[in-house]
Amino acid sequence: MITFFDIPSTLPANAWSLNTWRIRFTLNYKRIPYKTEWVEYPDIAAVLKKHGIGPTDENRDGTTYYSVPAILDVDDTTGEVKAALADSIPIAEYLEKVYPATPRVFPEDEEGLEEQKAFRVLREMVPIFTIMCKATLPVLNEASRDHFSKARAMDLYELYEVDRLEDVPYGEEEKRVLWRDLEVCFGKLDEKVAKTDGAGVWFKGDRITFADFVIGGVLIWMRTILGENSEEWARVSPWNGGRWGRFLEGLKDYETVI
Ligand SMILES: N[C@@H](CCC(=O)N[C@@H](CS)C(=O)NCC(=O)O)C(=O)O
Structure with missing residues (x-):
């Protein structure tokens, strides 16, 4: 086992x-x-x-x-x-x-x-780190928060030069800019997938491959942390002709947490 x-x-x-x-x-x-x-x-x-x-x-x-x-x-x-x-x-x-x-x-x-x-998603999606790490921190168990705060601030050090995630500036204006930039990143991912998907749902057309789980991992992270009924997820799922909402829908059978 x-x-x-x-x-x-x-x-x-x-x-x-x-x-x-x-x-x-x-x-x-x-x-x-x-x-x-x-x-x-x-x-x-x-x-x-x-x-x-x-x-x-x-x-x-x-x-x-x-x-x-x-x-x-x-x-x-x-x-x-x-x-x-x-x-x-x-x-x-x-x-x-x-x-x-x-x-x-x-x-x-x-x-x-x-x-x-070689398939990567996050490397070309810098704004997602700030948006999602900020949103993830409060939903972790107490035991993990301090580690996560310091570790992710270290990952983001070149951008913000702070030692804790809580000190990364994240007001209304920062959010607006990051979300706008994130939409552009998703547009690029959409173009990349469109080059290989042969008009299917998945990276390789009609057949699921590991790359779909890489994309699905990012999407399910967003949906879980932001909340399925949140205003933020409602923004993401229709981007790029509804590709992302459809994508996660297609992975539903493999979503069981044991
Ligand atoms: N290259 C690794 C990356 C895995 C990774 O970074 N996992 C995070 C959890 S999302 C982790 O374990 N981080 C430990 C830490 O931040 O100390 C993989 O593809 O599995």
């Missing part, structure tokens, strides 16, 4: 993180049984180290960066640890290889696989 490590919140769905959603969508889509272990931010490094899972990156200050999603795959009969790993692409590749009878999320050809691995 797979143990899937995710970050909890105060929201009814518990799950919210764009990065972990990529793997939750993958597990659900492949119908691979798993259980979730919820880990607060300050405990991520210790929990992963305990299972022999290494860091995925370095922080700006040079310290090691441990992250989720991460998985532990244990043989139920023998207790043998089949895999213990972090980072969404390697996890998806592992699931693809070890559960071959499940629907594939990566194309079989090298070029198609490389396209999937």
